[in-house]
Amino acid sequence: xxxxxxxxASLDFPVYDKECFSMRGKILSLTMGGIIRKNNKNVRVVxxxxxxxxxxxxxxxxxxxxxxxxxxxxxxxLMAGIYTQTEGEVxxxxxxxxxxxxxxxxxxxATGYQNIILSGLLRGHTRKEIDKMLPxxxxxxxxxxxxxxxxxxxxxxxxxxxxxSISTMLDPEILLxxxxxxxxxxxxxxxxxxxxxxxxxxxxxLVLATHSSDLMKQFCxxxxxLNKGSIIDQGDIENILPKYM
Amino acid sequence: MKxxxxxxxxxxxxxxxxxxxxxxxGIRSRYQRTVLGPIWLVLSMAVTIxxxxxxxxxxFKMELKxxxxxxxxxxxxxxxxxxxxxxxxxxxxxxxxxxxxxxxxKFIYIYTFVSEQFIIFFHNMTIYLVVAIIFQVKVTIYTxxxxxxxxxxxxxAVGIAVLLGILxxxxxxxxxxxxxIMTLVFFxxxxxxxxxxxxxxxxxxxxxxxxxxxxxxxxxLLGAPIPLINFIIVxxxxxxxxxxxAYFFNKYRSRIVYWV
Numbered sequence: 107x108x109x110x111x112x113x114x115a116s117l118d119f120p121v122y123d124k125e126c127f128s129m130r131g132k133i134l135s136l137t138m139g140g141i142i143r144k145n146n147k148n149v150r151v152v153x154x155x156x157x158x159x160x161x162x163x164x165x166x167x168x169x170x171x172x173x174x175x176x177x178x179x180x181x182x183x184l185m186a187g188i189y190t191q192t193e194g195e196v197x198x199x200x201x202x203x204x205x206x207x208x209x210x211x212x213x214x215x216a217t218g219y220q221n222i223i224l225s226g227l228l229r230g231h232t233r234k235e236i237d238k239m240l241p242x243x244x245x246x247x248x249x250x251x252x253x254x255x256x257x258x259x260x261x262x263x264x265x266x267x268x269x270x271s272i273s274t275m276l277d278p279e280i281l282l283x284x285x286x287x288x289x290x291x292x293x294x295x296x297x298x299x300x301x302x303x304x305x306x307x308x309x310x311x312l313v314l315a316t317h318s319s320d321l322m323k324q325f326c327x328x329x330x331x332l333n334k335g336s337i338i339d340q341g342d343i344e345n346i347l348p349k350y351m
Numbered sequence: 352m353k354x355x356x357x358x359x360x361x362x363x364x365x366x367x368x369x370x371x372x373x374x375x376x377g378i379r380s381r382y383q384r385t386v387l388g389p390i391w392l393v394l395s396m397a398v399t400i401x402x403x404x405x406x407x408x409x410x411f412k413m414e415l416k417x418x419x420x421x422x423x424x425x426x427x428x429x430x431x432x433x434x435x436x437x438x439x440x441x442x443x444x445x446x447x448x449x450x451x452x453x454x455x456x457k458f459i460y461i462y463t464f465v466s467e468q469f470i471i472f473f474h475n476m477t478i479y480l481v482v483a484i485i486f487q488v489k490v491t492i493y494t495x496x497x498x499x500x501x502x503x504x505x506x507x508a509v510g511i512a513v514l515l516g517i518l519x520x521x522x523x524x525x526x527x528x529x530x531x532i533m534t535l536v537f538f539x540x541x542x543x544x545x546x547x548x549x550x551x552x553x554x555x556x557x558x559x560x561x562x563x564x565x566x567x568x569x570x571x572l573l574g575a576p577i578p579l580i581n582f583i584i585v586x587x588x589x590x591x592x593x594x595x596x597a598y599f600f601n602k603y604r605s606r607i608v609y610w611v
Binding site (some may be wrong): 119120189206216230 | 366368369372373376380383448449450451452453454455605606608609610
């Protein structure tokens, strides 16, 4: 069964500089007419993803590789439904669970505890279900008393720990991961890896963007290679990975 | 083509737990580390109404009993109206972090914003209740129009929030433009004064749509009827706002994430 399917999907990022963002640019282009107007009409765009065709089945564990700016994160965000494709089609069999930058999407003025509730509600859980999961999440995050402190008092590692604990408490069917193992101390790193293994047993599809070939060998069976927004190679890990890493 | 605005708005209603929580949380966090917390909302409004209401009624040589409830009801209504118009411009920008990292329906942010404004409004209504009891404002059949008016205001608030939210995210100049316009509108809309004071020129008041909106919500509070003409203007504006908002949303929904 196909879980994720992308057909000729492309994504353009509009680039807004000061002139484009402000009204002055628009108004000037109205009053001056002629050449400027013509130029301003086409907002400058960057083609972040170009003609991507992918199909992931149940059981696929995909590693995304490519240089910085190759479009790994953008592709994950497109699959997650955060971005909408400019052209082509994107299909996912259910709503994917993204594990991206944890500092995003959390309220820095709210306490860790409140952030757990908020994330739970956003994922469609009721207060009762969340209350049931709370002790586990708090326990896994190792935050102790900090759980009742506002997020702005947290270190980067603590925020990551909380974010990771929240996101992985649920049983995701599609898991999209963007370099999660950046922060957090060694102790948590081991814990996180174990949790990941557990999750992978349950998830139908995993897409992992990383620069680490160790991680990829451990978790993935397929590799997709991105370069400048296009797929340049894809296939089983044994065939592809040695060529690029 | 499917109507994305309708679909998104219904999907978001189902997630009412999220936006109600966000709304409460938004109000609470504004008064974080204050002793009185959200009571400040009501308190600052009460002080304004008591002070300005008393001075103004002396200034205009009007009877306190006639002017004070009028001013209190008008001021609280205006506060709701202006909060919706000025606040919606940075509604999406405030939630940039969430918009960029989760794929939730966008109306969640809109309902969060609108319910926040209405929660504040209901808090302020306690002031009016006290004023109404002190000055013995009569309850008439028109008083019962109030819930209907609230529904109309809610629809307008959602429409305005979509429109100005999208515009404000795209053009950052919209926020200062709107807030300076609303300061002006406050003085040309009869909140602190009565249309009758304009004399023969009071007929021109009808050209100011904000006037109709204020009449619409203030009159039931005072137990007075809503003139048909004001009702028609509000109805037409509501339809126009909702129509344009739906068009905007369908067209620009997927771009909001790049703008915030």
